[in-house]
Amino acid sequence: MSQTATIPASGQITQRGLIVLAGLAAILAVALFAGARFGLLLAIGLGFGIVLEGLRFGFAGPWRAMILRRDPSGILAQLLAIALVSVVAFPLLATHPGEITGAAAPIGWAMIGGAFVFGAAMQVVLGCGSGTLVNAGSGNPVALLALPFFAIGSFLGAYGLIWWTGLGALPILTLGGGTGLAATLAALAVVAAGLLWLAAPGTRRLPGRLVIAALAIAALAIGNLMVAGQPWGVVYGLGLWAAKGAVALGADLTGSAFWSAPGNAALLGQSVLTDVTSLTNIGIISGAFIVAAWRTGGLSQPLPKLPARAWVATVVAGLLLGYSSRLAFGCNVGAFFSGISTGSLHGWVWFAAAFAGAVLGVRLRPMLGLEARA
Numbered sequence: 001m002s003q004t005a006t007i008p009a010s011g012q013i014t015q016r017g018l019i020v021l022a023g024l025a026a027i028l029a030v031a032l033f034a035g036a037r038f039g040l041l042l043a044i045g046l047g048f049g050i051v052l053e054g055l056r057f058g059f060a061g062p063w064r065a066m067i068l069r070r071d072p073s074g075i076l077a078q079l080l081a082i083a084l085v086s087v088v089a090f091p092l093l094a095t096h097p098g099e100i101t102g103a104a105a106p107i108g109w110a111m112i113g114g115a116f117v118f119g120a121a122m123q124v125v126l127g128c129g130s131g132t133l134v135n136a137g138s139g140n141p142v143a144l145l146a147l148p149f150f151a152i153g154s155f156l157g158a159y160g161l162i163w164w165t166g167l168g169a170l171p172i173l174t175l176g177g178g179t180g181l182a183a184t185l186a187a188l189a190v191v192a193a194g195l196l197w198l199a200a201p202g203t204r205r206l207p208g209r210l211v212i213a214a215l216a217i218a219a220l221a222i223g224n225l226m227v228a229g230q231p232w233g234v235v236y237g238l239g240l241w242a243a244k245g246a247v248a249l250g251a252d253l254t255g256s257a258f259w260s261a262p263g264n265a266a267l268l269g270q271s272v273l274t275d276v277t278s279l280t281n282i283g284i285i286s287g288a289f290i291v292a293a294w295r296t297g298g299l300s301q302p303l304p305k306l307p308a309r310a311w312v313a314t315v316v317a318g319l320l321l322g323y324s325s326r327l328a329f330g331c332n333v334g335a336f337f338s339g340i341s342t343g344s345l346h347g348w349v350w351f352a353a354a355f356a357g358a359v360l361g362v363r364l365r366p367m368l369g370l371e372a373r374a
Helices: 009-034 036-054 060-069 073-095 109-125 129-137 141-159 161-165 177-198 208-228 235-248 262-268 276-296 308-327 332-341 346-367
Strands: none
Touching (some): 009 036, 009 276, 036 129, 036 208, 036 276, 060 073, 060 346, 073 208, 073 332, 109 308, 109 346, 129 141, 129 308, 129 332, 141 161, 141 308, 161 308, 208 276, 208 332, 235 262, 235 308, 332 346
């Protein structure tokens, strides 16, 4: 019997009301402490978490569905959301240079390898960057274990990032203007057509739930771009949390070209409530928590009955998620979603490499004992 069944209707209404009030109070508190812009970013983050958990929009799960069942619906929803953001982002980038930046990054050996490893690791824990945040917020034990190691891995990957990029990389390549937008939309259509061609019978449709989710995610991503001045991202905020923890424990980060760079060094000394990526990450976790608590009256996911090797694999995969995504200049959100939607060609290369890694990751899960159920 679920917890919700044991709570009287009046109690459920009161509890849900308190949940909503707590969310609004948090937004107001951040706005008063750090400024209205940062309060709005937390609200956007909450929206991401509510949509991702409430409408079951994700990245790792849909990729798994395509690999195992040839069901492309989830990936089609991702492509739809990316296309919608592109239609707005390309003109914004063209008309507001210096004010709004895209998720541009170079294509290099470390980037490609990092994307491949990330794709495999995200299938091991069944969560990408945003997915791990959502799953942790909703009380999933595997995600709760993986998340802190994800943050540590991101910090460590950033620490030595300059060395990795020195292995060889192309200049940053981007598409822009009307021609770039047309090319991006055409490429998205080609990928969608390819997925539909490969799809199993009965899966060549996009459920209404996913259409609504894609529209909502696109609207929130556009809002994030306009308010933050940069695309939606996840990985940097997690690394920053671990870096702050390292500094608090007495670590000297001046030996890292990344963390000693002026902008990053400044953020290390400031509140996380003034870091845009941290705020949306906190919002995603909180939004997922709100949905889970709304549904069940509390977080009651049981501890999965997994062998010891599965928990060890979760820790290792968490570290790899963070480290590899930093080398790859982002996860499914920062590299794939935001990269493509703002014209960075590295987003397309990331997609190909990460999907290849995901095929491996799907095969690894049973071997690691992670297919057991509670």
